[in-house]
Amino acid sequence: ADLAAVVRDQLELRLSALHVVRAEQERRKVEEDKRQAEEEARKRAERDKAAIAAFASTLQRTLVPPALPAVPGLELACHYKTASPQEVGGDFYDVFPVDGGRWAFFLGDVCGKGAEAASVTSLTRYTLRAAALVDADPTAALKALNAALLLDAAVGTRFCTAIFGLLDPARDGGFTVTLATGGHPPAYHLSPTETGNVRVEAVRAKGGMLVGAFPEAAFAARTLHLAPGQGLLLYTDGLTEARTADGHMLADSGLANFLAQRPAPVAAGALIDDTVALLDTLPDTERDDVALLALSVPTLDAAPTGITTTAHSAAAPTADASVGQENRRP
Structure with missing residues (x-):
């Protein structure tokens, strides 16, 4: 046991x-x-x-266009950055020829992001191009876009802001620019002064309403002269609504002060480079997409005209986040 x-x-x-x-x-x-x-x-x-x-x-x-066209007598530059590489942005821009040696350009921002905003962006871009080929008047182009957005049931309640411009070559080598706005932030006209500084003027056309929000929307236009040595900057509100280190938005005043410190004469490529460098210094630039479009008329003693610069980038700041390329074409 x-x-x-x-x-x-x-x-x-x-x-x-x-x-x-x-x-x-x-x-x-x-x-x-x-x-x-x-x-x-x-x-x-x-x-x-x-x-x-x-x-x-x-x-x-x-x-968005894969590259900006070469416009005789004009330097063009742009920059596009989405808030997130996983989402399609709602900002848009384009530059294209119309009739009689004139060129049209536009820049805008669709409400929202994602696939729905992308469908509105596509409709907006091609509607503006088609409308300008029928009638190059900027106000008429915005009216056509407003009607198209309201008639398309798939768009729903989506609307956009836009600024549409027409370039008409002038005898002095510059351009007569007609700008029509539809609820969009003002463009900035930069011109050298006799003291070597840059004078910054906000180009506001009073009365421009949102595009695609009201059947009887009214749009306003304004004309300016873009002379040699001068430039024009268009942007979406992702730039001015970005917050600085102290928590305040850059706003129109901050952007105007920044532009006033640019060297003269104004060059579109340098203007875009400087503005992108400004964005890189701001800690809060990933809330919204940012689209920039700059135009400038080189001086008579400058490099050959028709220079274009195009840069598309995703939200991440690393080099492998680029979704486009930079093009410089004489």
Whole structure:
């Protein structure tokens, strides 16, 4: 009986040890399976994120021109940055020829983001281009866009702000610019002064209403002369609504003060570069998309005209986040 008890105890100890070993093996297997599942889920999430970013980037490129055209006697530059690489932005711009040696340009911002905003952006861009080919008057183009947005049931309650310009070559080598606005922030006209500074004027056309919000919307236009050495900056509110280090928005006043410190004569490429550098110094620039479009008339002793600069970039500041390229074409 004693021997049997000893044997039983030994068997129970060995059986208990075996259970412990098996339990530990099962625990490790569960942990390994969990780790592998988490790793697979992480890789799948990264693939999905990359696929969404690639899709958004591809779609975004169809909504803005791949490069700015070479306009004789004019320097053009632009910059586009989306708030998130996973979303399609609602900002838009374009430059294209119309009739009689004239050129049209526009820049605007659709309410919201994502696929719905992208559909409105596409409709907006091609409607403005088509309308300008029928009637190049900027006010008429905005009226046509307003009607198109209100008639399209798929647009819903989406509306946009826009500024539309017409460039008419002048005898002095500059351009007569007619600007029509539809609820958009003012453009800034930069011109050198006799003291070597830059005078900054906000080009406001009073009365321009939101586009696509009201059936009887009214749009206002204003004409200015863009002489050699002068420039014009158009932007979306992602620039002026970005907050500085002290928590205040840059606002129109901050942007005007910044532009007044630019060197003369004004060059579109340098103006865009300086403005992008300003954005890089602001800690709060990823809330909204930012679109910039600059035009300038080189002086007679400047480099050959028709220079264009195009830059598209996603939200991330790293070099691999670029969704476009820079083009400089004489």
